[in-house]
Amino acid sequence: MTTVTRRNVLKSGTALVGGMAGILATGRAPAFAQGTTVHWLRWNDFVPASDQLLRKELLPAAEKALGIKINLETVNGNDLQPRVTASVQSGSGPDLIMIFNNQSALYAESVVDLSDLAEDISSKEGGLYKYSRAVTSDGKKFNAMPWAIVGAMNAYRKSWFEEVGVTKFPETWDAYYNAGKKLKAKGHPLGQAVSHSFGDPPTFVYPLLWSYGGKEVEADGKTVAINSKNTIDSVKFMTAFYKDTCDEGGLAWDDTSNNRAFLSQTISSTLNGASIYIEALRNPDKYITEKGVALKTDILHAPLPKGPQGQFGLHTFFSHMLMSYSKNQKAAKDFLRWAHTPANYEKWFISQKGFATPPTAQWESHKLWSEDPVMDPFKVAGKLGQAPGFAGPAGKQAAEALTKYIVVDMYAKAIQGASPEDAVKWAESELKKIYS
């Protein structure tokens, strides 16, 4: 006799509802000998054309080539982690799940090792970047397959910077502060999210921390080292920088807010992927500056400025986890391999127009980068990135600290009025809980 368990009951219920929905949607009864279906969960791409390309061209091609069916589901990027938790705990859900930065380390026990695929791609494509390895592998196991890097660069308004006498994007934080102060006085503040959103807030505050010589932990990956004069100096800088140069709504922004603010011409510069420029490029008639020219001609990109201890970047990393609960592991892996085949991957890469940089070195020489000089700074994002958790490894603890937005909140607390020392002390106590 079959044992009736809670899971079986739920499963048959879900299958029944899902099956009915499928029949209703297609208007025909399903054949019994169905092929394997791979369920792929990704974010809603900031370059919508890429999602369309996947749905209309790439996935049908993959289905034909592999003899499987692929069910692509897209959700808000901030909802990916909750979905992973729910799927892992219930033991069912998408076969492949996209994840940001080093977060796959949090799910190491629930994913399939993708080392063979990663090393294969690495050997064929000029090597995976050090950064690509750092955020997806613990040195023994690839928790996720590196997919792409969204380079974070300042998108800025050339003409507005020139109006305050700045003809080249500032190279140091102090010069950026001075320019920003003048710009804010003219009604064109800088814009920066300092909130709980996966992209813009961490990509700004981590490099700021590092450029002042601050770090979360020592290289041993155990000793919390955030409470230092360097960190406090960076927090002091941020407090003044935010107040004097930034649009103060940024504490409540998510990753889409600065896109909207920039495109509606309320801010003069913001750290972002290239999605602002790409949107202006796609709709030149919609976005016109106050001088009557297309906005796209007034946007340039530049890396974050240098601090006293150097210049850094944290670039949002995308990878795919193959879940160990998946019943279709082989099919899912075959599909992943198919997607990484240069001929297929290239189509997706081109549709991104430089928003995403591939995780291997070979793509730096792709002709896409020479087509538009405005996109050139993004070419080497993967080469320059540093992983969260520096100076320690980017593993589980670093991912937990990132997911809890501790470094982001340290700066946000100081902006809201806490003393820099108290904000840093708070971050130290939070990090100690994780690294203890």
Added chain:
Amino acid sequence: MPQAPRPRLRLLEDERWLALVLLVPTMVLLGMFIAYPFVRGILLSVTNSRVGVPGEFVGLANFYKIFNDGIFRTSVYNTFVYTGVTTVFKLSLGLWLAMLLNRNFRGKAFTRAFILLPFIIPTVLSTFAWKWMFDPTFSVLNWLLYHFGLITGRINWLGDPDLAMISIIIVNIWRGVPFFAISLLAGLQTISPELNEAAAIDGARPWQRFWHITWPLLLPVTMVVVLFSVIQTFADFQIVYVMTGGGPANATHLFATYAYQIGIGTGLLSEGAAISLAMFPILFLVVIIQLLYIRRVEVR
């Protein structure tokens, strides 16, 4: 000689057995959806379970950890402020609205249906509309205030910790007033108009009539409505999650949103369970006090 009834039927004729049979579906449902998750939550909270890792028994370590957690303390404080302030406003505005709606006027039925709108629209949907109204850059409220000359700069609704708290409180009140109004209206309609008329003839002023007749008679209904509302508001999730996500810098977290962030977001399941369980004793106490009070009022 009459035939003896078949034993099976006799079993259901016994009221105790019948009651049991009739209660079974409810018991199964409550067991599956209330008792099981609750027990599971307790078991989870005493382990160090993370997503994908079952974990081991750690006793009360998670509770010790959260009571030493600054964000948790802020969440507790916020939850009390949020529940307290919104309940007072929802009750007073709801009562006021109920008294108005209890009068006779043209379009009464339509108005009564209309005021239920905030309660009927899915919360996530209406909260998204509010989020746009409070948007840091494109707030329509700021635009209005600015064009009426009431402000010169922008009000940073969701970016300032205090204003963000006020914003979510406003939305909760907006959403909750119709529930109070309609429930209290139902209560008001059970009060015989003759009582008020008699008091009026005896010379009682409107305020005296309200205080000595309407209010005491409405009290049992009011208590039940407040009880429901307190429980719901205390465990509120949707409004805060959509409007602020607990930000800026964890300043507007409530029990539920913080538990979600830790348990589901970060995947620290046991800590998340401990946070959400921490609200149970408080809610339990609220329920006991209010139910005892209701009984006292009813006996009186």
